[in-house]
Amino acid sequence: MTDMQTRQSASVARCSSAQERKWLSGIPWETLLRRFAILVPCIGLFAACRTTGPAGAPSRAQLRPTVFPGVVPEPVSITLASGDAFVLTDSTSIVVDPGNAEVLRTAQLLASLLRPSTGFAVPISSIGTSVRGAIVLRLSTDTALGPEGYRLAVWRDSVRVTANAPAGLFHGVQTLRQLLPPQIESHMALSAVAWRVSPVTIMDRPRYSWRGAMLDVARHFFTVREVKQYVDLLALYKMNVLHLHLADDQGWRIEIKSRPKLTAAGSVTQVGGGPGGYYTQDEYAEIVRYAQERYVTIVPEIDMPGHTNAALIGYPEISCSVRPPAPYTGTEVGFSTFCANKEETYALVDDVVREIAALTPGRYFHMGGDENPILSKEDYARFVERTQDIVARHGKQMVGWEEIARARLRPTTIAQAWATDSVAAAAVQYGAKVILSPAKRTYLDMKYNQTTELGLTWAAVIEVRDAYDWDPATYMKGVTESNIVGVEAPIWSETVRNITAVQYLAMPRLPALAEVAWAPQSARNWDAFSRRLATHAPRWNFLGVNYYRSPQIPW
Numbered sequence: 201m202t203d204m205q206t207r208q209s210a211s212v213a214r215c216s217s218a219q220e221r222k223w224l225s226g227i228p229w230e231t232l233l234r235r236f237a238i239l240v241p242c243i244g245l246f247a248a249c250r251t252t253g254p255a256g257a258p259s260r261a262q263l264r265p266t267v268f269p270g271v272v273p274e275p276v277s278i279t280l281a282s283g284d285a286f287v288l289t290d291s292t293s294i295v296v297d298p299g300n301a302e303v304l305r306t307a308q309l310l311a312s313l314l315r316p317s318t319g320f321a322v323p324i325s326s327i328g329t330s331v332r333g334a335i336v337l338r339l340s341t342d343t344a345l346g347p348e349g350y351r352l353a354v355w356r357d358s359v360r361v362t363a364n365a366p367a368g369l370f371h372g373v374q375t376l377r378q379l380l381p382p383q384i385e386s387h388m389a390l391s392a393v394a395w396r397v398s399p400v401t402i403m404d405r406p407r408y409s410w411r412g413a414m415l416d417v418a419r420h421f422f423t424v425r426e427v428k429q430y431v432d433l434l435a436l437y438k439m440n441v442l443h444l445h446l447a448d449d450q451g452w453r454i455e456i457k458s459r460p461k462l463t464a465a466g467s468v469t470q471v472g473g474g475p476g477g478y479y480t481q482d483e484y485a486e487i488v489r490y491a492q493e494r495y496v497t498i499v500p501e502i503d504m505p506g507h508t509n510a511a512l513i514g515y516p517e518i519s520c521s522v523r524p525p526a527p528y529t530g531t532e533v534g535f536s537t538f539c540a541n542k543e544e545t546y547a548l549v550d551d552v553v554r555e556i557a558a559l560t561p562g563r564y565f566h567m568g569g570d571e572n573p574i575l576s577k578e579d580y581a582r583f584v585e586r587t588q589d590i591v592a593r594h595g596k597q598m599v600g601w602e603e604i605a606r607a608r609l610r611p612t613t614i615a616q617a618w619a620t621d622s623v624a625a626a627a628v629q630y631g632a633k634v635i636l637s638p639a640k641r642t643y644l645d646m647k648y649n650q651t652t653e654l655g656l657t658w659a660a661v662i663e664v665r666d667a668y669d670w671d672p673a674t675y676m677k678g679v680t681e682s683n684i685v686g687v688e689a690p691i692w693s694e695t696v697r698n699i700t701a702v703q704y705l706a707m708p709r710l711p712a713l714a715e716v717a718w719a720p721q722s723a724r725n726w727d728a729f730s731r732r733l734a735t736h737a738p739r740w741n742f743l744g745v746n747y748y749r750s751p752q753i754p755w
C-alpha cells in the first residue's frame with residue numbers, strides 16, 4: 201500500500217483518544233469509510249499528538265484532528281495521507297501559465313487572499329520555474345472533471361491544482377482556501393500561525409451546473425458593494441449563479457435608457473418607505489464583471505406580467521392592474537399586471553429585454569411570471585409565449601417561476617419550482633429543464649424558527665438541517681435528475697434592508713444548499729456536514745460575515 205491510503209481501506213486509528221472518538225462519534229462508519237481515509241497509523245497519530253506536557257493524555261489542541269478538513273461542499277473524492285504538511289512560507293509562490301488571462305486572474309485572487317494574513321510576498325511566476333514550495337495552477341485535459349471540476353494534490357513541497365477549464369481551477373482554489381487555517385481570511389498579518397495544509401488528494405466536480413442564490417434588490421435596494429459581498433460568499437462555496445430580482449411592485453432597480461421613467465418614477469422608494477435606488481447600466485456592468493471573475497453568472501430578472509406596479513407608475517398606459525399604479529411601500533402581492541393584449545406592452549418588454557441582454561454575458565434572462573391572479577389563463581399564456589420569443593430574439597434563454605409551465609415553452613426555457621411540488625413538472629413535457637427552489641427548503645427569507653426576528657413564515661420555518669436534508673432528484677413528482685439543471689436559494693427582501701441582515705438569514709443555510717447543489721447524493725450526510733460546517737465559524741468571523749449560530753451545529 202502506498203503511503204497515500206485510498207479511502208476504501210480506511211480504518212480508524214486504534215489509539216485515538218476519547219477526544220478523537222468524540223469528534224468521530226456520530227459520523228456513520230460508512231461515511232468515514234467512503235469519505236476519509238483516516239489511515240494515520242497509530243504510531244504516526246501518537247507521534248502527531250505527542251504530548252509536550254507530563255506523560256498522559258495529550259492536550260485537546262494537540263489531538264484536535266488537524267487532518268480532517270472542513271471542506272464545504274464535500275468533494276467527490278478526498279484522500280488524506282500521512283507525511284509532512286505543506287507549509288506556506290515567505291518563499292511560497294504561485295506558478296501559472298501567464299498566457300491564460302483567466303488563470304492569471306485566479307492566481308491574483310489567491311495571492312490577494314494569502315498576502316494580507318501571512319504577510320508573505322507570494323509572487324506569481326510562470327510555469328517552468330521551480331515548483332518547490334509553490335502552488336501550481338495548471339489547465340490540463342481531464343474529461344472526468346467536466347467544465348467546473350478540479351484535482352487538488354497537497355504534498356510537503358508543493359500544491360497542485362489542475363482542471364479542464366479556468367472555472368475548475370477557481371473552485372480548486374476555494375477548496376485549498378478552506379484547507380488552510382481560518383486565519384488565512386484575516387485582512388491583517390497574523391504571526392505565530394502555522395500556515396499548514398495536511399497532505400491530501402482531491403478529485404471533485406459538481407452534481408448540478410446551476411448552483412444559485414437569488415437576491416431581491418427590489419423590495420429593499422442593495423448597493424453595488426453589498427451585492428459584491430454576497431458574490432464573495434457564493435464564490436467561497438462554489439455557487440455559480442446570482443439571480444438578481446431587479447423589479448417588483450415596490451421598485452424598478454436598473455436603468456433602461458429607452459424607458460427613463462422606469463427608474464425616474466419607479467425607483468424612488470422601497471418597502472417601508474426608504475429612498476430606494478437603482479443601478480445605472482455602468483453599475484450593473486460592474487456587478488457582472490465582479491461576479492464573472494469569481495465564476496458567478498448574473499441572471500437578471502424583470503418580474504412580469506405581475507409584480508409590475510413600479511414599472512407602471514411611469515407607463516400607466518399598459519396597466520391592467522386592479523388599482524392605479526403609484527409608489528407602493530407595503531408587502532402585498534398580486535394587485536398589478538401588464539396588459540397582455542396591447543402592442544405597447546410588448547414594445548416596452550422588448551426595450552427592457554434588449555438593453556439588459558446587451559449588458560449580460562450570461563445566457564439567461566429571467567422574466568418572472570409569478571403570482572398573477574388578474575390575467576385570464578389565455579392572456580397569461582400569451583404574454584409568456586410572446587416574452588419567450590422576445591428573449592430568444594435578444595439571444596438569451598428564458599427562465600421563469602413555475603407558473604410559466606402553464607404556457608407552451610421552448611425546450612431551452614427553464615422553469616423555477618418554488619410554491620408547489622407539481623406545477624413546474626409540466627415544463628418537462630416541452631423538454632424544458634427545472635431549477636429547484638422549493639420554498640419549504642430553499643427560501644432563505646423564511647425564519648430559522650418561530651423566535652427569529654427577521655424573515656417570514658408563510659412557507660415554513662427552516663432550520664439548517666431542513667435546508668440540507670433533501671434530495672432534489674426525488675423531491676418533485678414528475679421531475680427526475682435528468683430534468684433538473686440545479687438548485688437555487690432565493691432571499692426575498694421584504695424583511696431585510698442591508699447585507700448584514702441578508703447574511704444572518706443566509707448563513708449557515710447557504711453553504712448547506714451549496715452542498716445540496718454540488719455534492720453527490722451518496723456523499724451527503726447531516727452529521728458529517730454539521731461537523732465540517734462548525735469549523736467555518738472562525739472563518740466567517742475573520743471575514744466579518746454575520747451568521748446565525750444554529751443549535752443544530754456543534755460550533
Ligand code: IFG
Pocket residue numbers: 533570571601618643645656692
Ligand atoms: N412569493 C413571491 C415573492 C416574495 C416571496 C416572499 C415568489 C416567486 C413570496 N414570489 O416567491 O415575490 O414575496 O417569501
